[in-house]
Amino acid sequence: MIRHDYSRVDPKRRANIHHNKKQFAKAEFQQQTYEHRLNYYDVPPTAEITLEEFETWAINRLKVLSELEACSFRNRSQDETAEYMTNILAKHLPLRSNSSRGQNLQEERKKDHYSHFILRLAFSSTEDLRRRFSRLETALFRLRFKSDDLKERKEWVSTLNLEWEEVGDAEKAEISKQLAAAGNMKKEDDQEWFKVDWERVPELVDQRRVFLKRGKAYVPQKEQLSLVVAEFTKRLDEALELTARALPRLDEDDRLAPILAHLSQSFTAPDAAYTSSDASIDGLSTITSGAIDSLATNFPLCMQSLHNKLRADSHLKHYGRLQYTLFLKGIGLSLEECIIFWRRSFKLMTDDKFQKEYKYNIRHAYGDVGGDSNRRGRGYSPYSCQKILTEPLPGPGQSHGCPYRTFTQDNLMTMLQRTGINDRDLLKTIKEDVTKQRYHVACNRVFEHAHRKEIKKVKDDGSWTSNDLDTIVHPNTYFKRSWLLKHLGEGNAGMVNGKGEQMEM
Amino acid sequence: MPHSISPESSHTMSQVDTIKSEEQTQDISMADAPSPAAPEADSVKVNLEDLFDDDDSDQEFASSAPQVKSEEDPSQLSQPAAPLNVTSKSTYSDPDIMRAFYQRLFPFRHLFQWLNHSATPTNDFAHREFAFTLPNDAYLRYQSFATADLFRKQCLAQIPSRFEIGPVYSANPRDRKTLRQASSFRPLTKELVFDIDMTDYDDIRTCCTGASICHKCWAFITMAIKVLDVALRDDFGFKHILWVYSGRRGAHAWVCDKRARELDDSRRRSIAGYFELLKGGDQGGKRVNVRHPLHPHLERSLDTLKEHFHTSILLEQDPWVEEKAEHLLNLLPDATLKAALQKKWDSSPSRPSVSKWADINALATAGALSNTKTGPRELLEAREDIVLEYTYPRLDAEVSKKLNHLLKSPFVIHPGTGRVCVPIDTRKVEDFDPLGVPTVTQLLAEINEWKGGDVKEDGKKIHDWEKTSLKPYVDFFAVFVAGLLKDEKTGVKREREEGGDPMELF
Structure with a gap:
């Protein structure tokens, strides 16, 4: 059985005429009917729509996707995201179930279908865009799948023809204990189990939520979501790959190409929001390796923690070094000074070892060595909070990441108190923030507390606009703003105008 | 990762x-x-x-004509080999020693078959990336070889201090820059690999630090191998798992089943996640927070590890002496119990860990628990978590997550210790002694001491490695490779007969 042709047009629908006569034949387009609310987007749309529809539908969907992305940046939990997205979805991309007896179900589904394919065109050009698009579409699909009417969802799933083997009663009885332990449920709940190759449910394997035996994963009915979503992502990724290959044929088109280009531009990655202008702070003279210790008081907690660890152990593990090096690059430390900084910091290490095992990584981070694209891009950009917060947690001996996320509450409190934060109420609120996983909120709170006098001053004399005091979502913004606030009145007030915006999202 | 070292550097060396x-x-x-x-x-x-x-004569070595060599070699080798019995670290990287090793001992044929999955050369071998670390520490990536002989030839010419094995690519790695599209050069398959390194145990290891190991801390690796091996076999259904001593203080696993080799990055990541238990860095406090009842894999692991916990951890490592006991207290759930234990231990700080571990239960049953929320079940669960924290395998997960990660080949020499990276027989994993693994100098001396003839009773020539203590390891590897090849062959046949397995398409 060949399953690679989901995205091909059904061969029967192809005009079955001699190719010599094809040019005279009338094109046969078919209006699709959408029986189900959910869609795997296997079949591309074939009917005609106006250019205006083309653009507005795409923009609407894009809005939904970027809101979804913002949710993941803000570390909203799945429930919070679902709640937040309800209104946005209703406004921009409503998709009601059959039972809702909506008037224009078909219209809604058509819009959903078409807009998906338009964005596919817009976001298949580069690997980076493809990956992001696939991630967000998957998130959207997951959201809708969860909110779907149970009965309709079941009907739809049964049309998918996924190859699942049901676990027989005899086998179920034999391994019921393991099944219950793996699925985290009580023995009594009797439910259907499916047996699939474990490769099809990597998500569940990753979190140890299924029982594995000889390469088969035993998936309970309630985890169907993960199977269906995995299948969705897989098909979408394959289809995007195909789209990318077909894309050059659109080059000649002067109606769609500009729209598509515009769409993908307005979807640029927030990582790219870091610009070199953030590195230069007026009033701050060229930073040398020796100045880091004194500047460290202006660092956000994540970097202070790395700095302290470095001073304590005279060493940092790889990811810690990477996170810190990029940050230092971001505050304007030159490559030469950065190498000196690390050399001096690793004071227990022989010069030979440093030159051989460490120097290259620093130069790589600065884009001094490495592949062509690394050098052209001048190395990696400093990590944003989002990047730091979505990385895997540090392992034993490692100390990268965001302390608000990786530290236990007690250790976090000790650390904060050491940096001079003793306000009981504040510490209590921070604890709450951290429990709710709102790490960046906690960090911003600490910032506002530590700079409360200065913030009041610049607000009062109006030298900083509210834009300049926007939520901080990048460690380098934290440093820059902190340094500027602590050095007010040295001829640099108001120098941040407009630059805070670039860090948005 | 450091790469981009010009291949010229080696040439200049030999021309000097x-x-x-x-x-x-x-x-x-x-x-x-x-x-x-x-x-x-x-x-x-x-x-x-x-x-x-x-x-x-160099060229003669390189042309790999074994008969001629064995006549010439002893005379040449006797000079470097004799002083080598006095081991000093610098001699391990001595080019003469390394050349003799590649020439006489390294099992190129077996390594070739292992990676090639067949007796006749295929792309599985020809498109496989090797990365050489040369004696001057230059790092050569994207080396590839059509046959085992060519591979051997380059090893003899460049005498790498070690080499690593990467994935099979869609094209010959040496041609990667001549391809018209960069995207047509991508990694296709590689063994699923795991790396266990003692550094990850540094915070609970009391016997040694840094690069040194002893039999006590090798127990951590033994436990890890046991747990991982059984899970890979029973849970994931893999059969061909090769464990290799990394030469100093760790072990690597190579899962060679076809199904494992074809995993993509996301699947590899999910396996790594399945095995990862310890979360959080040094400031993270309690690092094992698993759901109870335990997942079957953890339940089974715990059963295996419990036995080791008593001897290898409590008795041998004695992890909670003096002020280190504080960490143990932090892992316990009940404040009243903690206070009681603290008091008891403060009065006798040298109390051994075994007694401290027993104290927890003794005090708990004696009613030191505050009755508010902690019941005996919570305590039991906390104790299980602690056992896991101290015994469960700590993987260097990054190695397993990426299809194109390079890993040091079996049978190369560890440059620091001179020991051969030999395979570990999991059936006798308890008996494996990392400090008893032969070093390269020792092996070369053994060849010289060989008193038997050069020909076996059945008229076959005796290979040099057969004269040394490397023999059992090579034999073990040969059996492993034969098993893999057999499965590979029947796999191909079955596919052909059934017109292809539908699952292969995934």
Whole structure:
């Protein structure tokens, strides 16, 4: 059985005429009917729509996707995201179930279908865009799948023809204990189990939520979501790959190409929001390796923690070094000074070892060595909070990441108190923030507390606009703003105008 | 990762000698002093011839004609081998030693079959990336070889201090820059690999630190191998798992089943996640927070690890002496119990860990628990978590997550210890002694001490490795490879008969 042709047009629908006569034949387009609310987007749309529809539908969907992305940046939990997205979805991309007896179900589904394919065109050009698009579409699909009417969802799933083997009663009885332990449920709940190759449910394997035996994963009915979503992502990724290959044929088109280009531009990655202008702070003279210790008081907690660890152990593990090096690059430390900084910091290490095992990584981070694209891009950009917060947690001996996320509450409190934060109420609120996983909120709170006098001053004399005091979502913004606030009145007030915006999202 | 080292560096190395002697001859011919110059020039010529002689014999090594070599070698080797019995670290990387190792001991044929999955050369081998670390520490990536002989030839020419194995690519790695589209060069398959390194245990290891190991801390690796091996077999259904000693203080696993080799990055990541238990860095506090009842994999692991916990951890490592007991207290759930234990232990700080571990239960049953929320079940669960924290495998997960991660090959020499990275037999994993693994110098000496003839009773020639204590390891590897090849062969046949397994398409 060949399953690679989901995205091909059904061969029967192809005009079955001699190719010599094809040019005279009338094109046969078919209006699709959408029986189900959910869609795997296997079949591309074939009917005609106006250019205006083309653009507005795409923009609407894009809005939904970027809101979804913002949710993941803000570390909203799945429930919070679902709640937040309800209104946005209703406004921009409503998709009601059959039972809702909506008037224009078909219209809604058509819009959903078409807009998906338009964005596919817009976001298949580069690997980076493809990956992001696939991630967000998957998130959207997951959201809708969860909110779907149970009965309709079941009907739809049964049309998918996924190859699942049901676990027989005899086998179920034999391994019921393991099944219950793996699925985290009580023995009594009797439910259907499916047996699939474990490769099809990597998500569940990753979190140890299924029982594995000889390469088969035993998936309970309630985890169907993960199977269906995995299948969705897989098909979408394959289809995007195909789209990318077909894309050059659109080059000649002067109606769609500009729209598509515009769409993908307005979807640029927030990582790219870091610009070199953030590195230069007026009033701050060229930073040398020796100045880091004194500047460290202006660092956000994540970097202070790395700095302290470095001073304590005279060493940092790889990811810690990477996170810190990029940050230092971001505050304007030159490559030469950065190498000196690390050399001096690793004071227990022989010069030979440093030159051989460490120097290259620093130069790589600065884009001094490495592949062509690394050098052209001048190395990696400093990590944003989002990047730091979505990385895997540090392992034993490692100390990268965001302390608000990786530290236990007690250790976090000790650390904060050491940096001079003793306000009981504040510490209590921070604890709450951290429990709710709102790490960046906690960090911003600490910032506002530590700079409360200065913030009041610049607000009062109006030298900083509210834009300049926007939520901080990048460690380098934290440093820059902190340094500027602590050095007010040295001829640099108001120098941040407009630059805070670039860090948005 | 450091790469981009020009391949030229190695060539210049081998040319240095000849260039130097040319300069000498030039100097001499330019000096216009007829009578004394002549004998000098002669002597130089002799030297040059010597040099060329050496080169000739080198080429003979490289052309891999075993009979000729075995006649010549002993005379050549006796000189470097004799002083080598006195082991000093610098000698491990001595080019002569390494050359002799690659020439006489390294099982190239088995390694070739292992990676090639067949007796005749295929792309599985030809498109496989090797990365050489040369004696001058230059790092050469994207090396590839059509056959085992060519591979051997380059090893003899460059004498890498070690080499690593990467994935099979969609095209020959050496041609990667000539391809018209960069995207047509991508990694396709590689064994699923795991890396366990003692550094990850540094915070609970009390016997040694840094690079050194002893039998006590090797127990951590033994436990890890046991747990991982059984899970890979029973849970994931893999059969061909090769464990290899990393040469100093760790072990690698190579899962060689076809199904494992074809996993993509996301699947590899999910396996790594399945095995990862310890979360959080040094400031993270309690690092094992698993759901109870335990997942079957953890339940089974705990059963295995419990036995080791008592001897290897409590008795041998004694992890909670003096102020280190505080960490143990932090892992316990109940404040009242903690206070009681603290008091007891403060009065006798040298109390051994075994007693402290027993104290927890003794005090708990004696009613030291505050009755508010902690019941005996919570305590039991906390104790299970602690056992896991101290015994459960700590993987260097990054190695397993990426299809294109390179890992040091089996049977190469660890540059620091001189030990061969030998396979570990999991059936006898308890008996494996990392400090008893032969070093390269020891092996070469063993060849010299060999008293038996060069021919077996059945008329076959005895390989040099058969004369040494490397033999059981090579034999083990040969059996492993044979098993893999057998499955690979029947797999192909079955696919053909059934017209292809539908699952293969995934």
